[in-house]
Amino acid sequence: xxxxxxxxxxxxxxxxxxxxxxxxxxxxxxxxxxxxxxxxxxxxxxxxxxxxxxxxxxxxxxxxxxxxxxxxxxxxxxxxxxxxxxxxxxxxxxxxxxxxxxxxxxxxxxxxxxxxxxxxxxxxxxxxxxxxxxxxxxxxxxxxxxxxxxxxxxxxxxxxxxxxxx
Numbered sequence: 171x172x173x174x175x176x177x178x179x180x181x182x183x184x185x186x187x188x189x190x191x192x193x194x195x196x197x198x199x200x201x202x203x204x205x206x207x208x209x210x211x212x213x214x215x216x217x218x219x220x221x222x223x224x225x226x227x228x229x230x231x232x233x234x235x236x237x238x239x240x241x242x243x244x245x246x247x248x249x250x251x252x253x254x255x256x257x258x259x260x261x262x263x264x265x266x267x268x269x270x271x272x273x274x275x276x277x278x279x280x281x282x283x284x285x286x287x288x289x290x291x292x293x294x295x296x297x298x299x300x301x302x303x304x305x306x307x308x309x310x311x312x313x314x315x316x317x318x319x320x321x322x323x324x325x326x327x328x329x330x331x332x333x334x335x336x
Contacts, residue, residue, distance in 0.1 A: 173212050180208060180226055187231050191238065200234055207233035280330045288323050295320060 171179075186206035193200050208220040211222075211229035219225045281289060287309070294308065305316045 176212055176222070177205065177208060177224075178243060180223070183223070183227060184208065184230060187227070187234060189229075191234055193234070193238070200237065203233050203237050204230045275329060281329055283330055284323075284326075288326070291319060291323060 172241065184201055187204060188197060188200050207230040208226055210233075211226040214229075215222050215225050281292070284292065291305065291309070295303060300308070302316045304315045306313045309319075311319075
């Protein structure tokens, strides 16, 4: 049986797994993940694995659960970062909540005005959460120089933010 025939035969199974896992967001993405997993099952299946349908079910379900775990982990990390940045911004710049909520465009405009080195420092510090020692090795400077660069970057971003909001 060709893959196309298997896909037509087992497409309802993919959507049944989506329903069983209570996936209601990004259904199309999970359907695509299911189709890719079905292809992998089709390619990997041997007679020793038994009947194809239970094997395919297991492979598809596992792929969807893996993707769900990745997304949950990413969402958890993203939420934590946003909360910390929001609290820092409230304490240091005295922006109102409304300004913070609508500040995405402002942040993009500010980041565009940074040098490549400043963008790298910002990314490594706040996205990858690199320690000062790692940053010092990366930029081939002392730890004190990294602290000074971070301080200057913070002040520059505050100045640019103030210019953007006025």
